[in-house]
Every structure is written in C-alpha cells, then in structure tokens.
Amino acid sequence: MAYQNLLFDIADGIGTVAVNRPKALNALNTETLRELQRALQELENNPEVQVVILTGVGDRSFIAGADISEMRDMNSLEAIRFSKLGHTTLDQIERLGKVVIAAVNGFALGGGTEIALACDFIFASENAKFGQPEVTLGVFPGFGGTQRLPRSIGKARAKELIFTGAMISAEEARDFGIVNRVFPAESLVEETRRVAKKIASNGPIAVQLAKASVDRGYDVPLREGCHMEAVAFGACFTTMDQKEGMTAFLEKRKPRFKGK
Ligand code: HXC
Numbered sequence: 056m057a058y059q060n061l062l063f064d065i066a067d068g069i070g071t072v073a074v075n076r077p078k079a080l081n082a083l084n085t086e087t088l089r090e091l092q093r094a095l096q097e098l099e100n101n102p103e104v105q106v107v108i109l110t111g112v113g114d115r116s117f118i119a120g121a122d123i124s125e126m127r128d129m130n131s132l133e134a135i136r137f138s139k140l141g142h143t144t145l146d147q148i149e150r151l152g153k154v155v156i157a158a159v160n161g162f163a164l165g166g167g168t169e170i171a172l173a174c175d176f177i178f179a180s181e182n183a184k185f186g187q188p189e190v191t192l193g194v195f196p197g198f199g200g201t202q203r204l205p206r207s208i209g210k211a212r213a214k215e216l217i218f219t220g221a222m223i224s225a226e227e228a229r230d231f232g233i234v235n236r237v238f239p240a241e242s243l244v245e246e247t248r249r250v251a252k253k254i255a256s257n258g259p260i261a262v263q264l265a266k267a268s269v270d271r272g273y274d275v276p277l278r279e280g281c282h283m284e285a286v287a288f289g290a291c292f293t294t295m296d297q298k299e300g301m302t303a304f305l306e307k308r309k310p311r312f313k314g315k
C-alpha cells in the first residue's frame with residue numbers, strides 16, 4: 056500500500072513506520088493520522104509481523120505534535136473530530152496484537168509525546184525532547200495526554216508538565232519513567248531493532264496475550280486482573296507454541312514458534 060506521509064517497511068518480523076514530514080518536523084495532520092491507521096491495520100493483518108517500531112524521519116524530530124497550521128482555523132466541532140481521530144489512532148496502537156515500540160529520535164511534543172505514550176514502551180535518543188506545550192498555544196493536550204500522562208508518571212508530575220508546557224530531556228523523561236532507555240542518536244535504531252528482534256523470537260501468541268493482559272488488567276481491580284490473566288494463561292495451552300516452547304526447553308534446543 057502506498058503512503059504519502061509515512062515510510063513503511065517490513066523485515067525480520069518487524070514493521071517500521073516512520074512519519075515522513077520532516078519539513079514540518081513530522082507534525083501530525085489529518086491525512087497522516089488516517090495513513091497511520093491504515094498502516095497499523097496492514098501490520099495487524101500481516102502474520103509475519105510481530106513487532107512494530109514507530110519513529111520519525113530525519114535526525115531532528117520524532118513527531119513535533121499535531122499540525123498547528125491545520126488546527127489554527129478549526130471550529131469546535133472540527134477540533135472534537137480531530138481529537139477523536141487521534142484517540143482512535145492511539146487506541147489502535149494500544150490494542151494492536153503486536154508489540155509497538157516508540158523510537159523517539161528528537162522532538163516528541165504535544166501529540167508526539169501522547170502517541171509515544173500509547174506505545175508499549177519508549178526508547179529515546181540522547182537528543183530527544185518530550186513535552187506537552189499545548190497551553191502555550193491556548194489549548195491543552197487532546198490526544199489523550201491528560202489521561203495517559205498521569206497514569207504514566209503520576210498526577211502531580213503530569214500537571215506540572217501540562218500546565219507549564221515545559222520541555223524535558225530524554226534523561227529526565229527516563230527518570231520520570233516515560234522512557235525505558237536512552238541511546239546515542241546514532242545507535243537508537245540498531246538498539247531498538249535488537250530488542251524488537253528478541254521479542255519477535257518469542258512465542259507470538261504468548262507475547263500478544265501478555266500485552267493484552269497487562270493493558271486490560273491495568274484499569275480493573277487486582278483480583279479482576281488476575282482472573283483475566285489466568286484465563287489468558289490457559290489460552291496459551293491451546294496453542295502448538297506452548298507445546299513447542301516447553302518441549303524445546305526439555306530437549307535443550309531452541310524453540311521453533313509458529314504463532315499457532
Ligand atoms: C506544524 C510545525 C510544527 C507543528 C514545527 N513545525 N512543529 N508545523 N505543526 N506542530 C514546522 C515549523 O512551523 C517550521 O516550518 C518547521 O517545522 C521547523 O520548525 P522551527 O520552529 O523552525 O524549528 P525550531 O526553531 O528548531 O523549533 C523546533 C520546535 C518548534 C521547538 C519543535 O518547531 C515548536 O515549538 N513546534 C511546535 C511544537 C508544539 O507546540 N507541539 C504541540 C502542537 S499541539 P517552516 O515552514 O517555518 O520551516 C498538539 C495537540 C495534540 O500536539 C492534540 C490535538 C487534538
């Protein structure tokens with residue numbers, strides 16, 4: 056499928072989607088969000104793909120937020136629609152049956168921080184910058200930032216970032232728990248692919264059920280979450296991969312998972 060605003064690649068079980076509007080520091084306009092939804096659906100439907108890396112083209116920016124030139128003249132209803140388009144896109148990332156890693160290679164501002172937070176985890180380059188600068192534009196986060204950021208770093212820290220609009224460095228974002236790991240810019244892609252390959256070598260159904268178990272269990276009481284975990288754990292035992300994984304261990308060889 057052809058994309059105007061994305062680079063799209065599949066290799067070694069890893070799908071890579073890079074937002075490709077470097078002249079606008081990869082800002083997200085409606086067209087790009089729609090393309091992202093199509094690309095995510097294409098990756099979801101492709102059984103070869105087990106891990107997705109989301110990044111931005113160039114060495115300056117991951118995503119510098121939603122496109123301000125498109126938003127400036129929106130009326131209220133158009134703004135609601137735009138916000139909801141962002142929500143459905145981020146929801147699609149969270150519910151994808153594949154692991155999604157954000158490789159943040161520069162500015163992740165506004166919608167950029169928000170979309171990274173919807174990914175399963177974030178790796179960042181040393182020059183990455185995170186922030187929710189929307190209040191400096193007379194608006195506030197509208198792609199889920201008021202909801203995911205407090206859940207990620209706590210209410211008080213999230214409020215400080217959202218109310219000040221301040222940017223934080225990759226190191227600070229790591230200290231806050233937003234970012235898992237920080238790499239020199241030149242090794243971000245390689246390190247992200249290394250971890251993606253490790254994940255892709257594991258039982259795909261087990262990884263998918265583990266993702267769903269963490270995410271679906273996160274918002275429900277512990278007892279409910281543990282019940283969901285037990286049911287999903289049992290589902291692994293309907294797969295050939297569970298037999299293969301455990302047999303391979305006992306036979307002291309590498310497993311050959313089939314995703315079945
Ligand atoms: C549209 C953008 C943009 C954006 C940068 N550009 N960010 N265009 N939307 N979000 C464009 C600039 O207009 C400029 O275009 C080019 O990219 C390079 O940017 P500069 O500002 O010249 O670069 P620099 O001085 O290095 O500053 C980098 C920056 C700054 C600090 C990242 O660009 C910036 O503050 N951008 C806006 C970040 C932001 O506020 N994001 C939140 C958006 S609101 P030209 O044509 O002049 O070269 C949001 C809401 C989400 O995300 C929810 C919606 C419902």
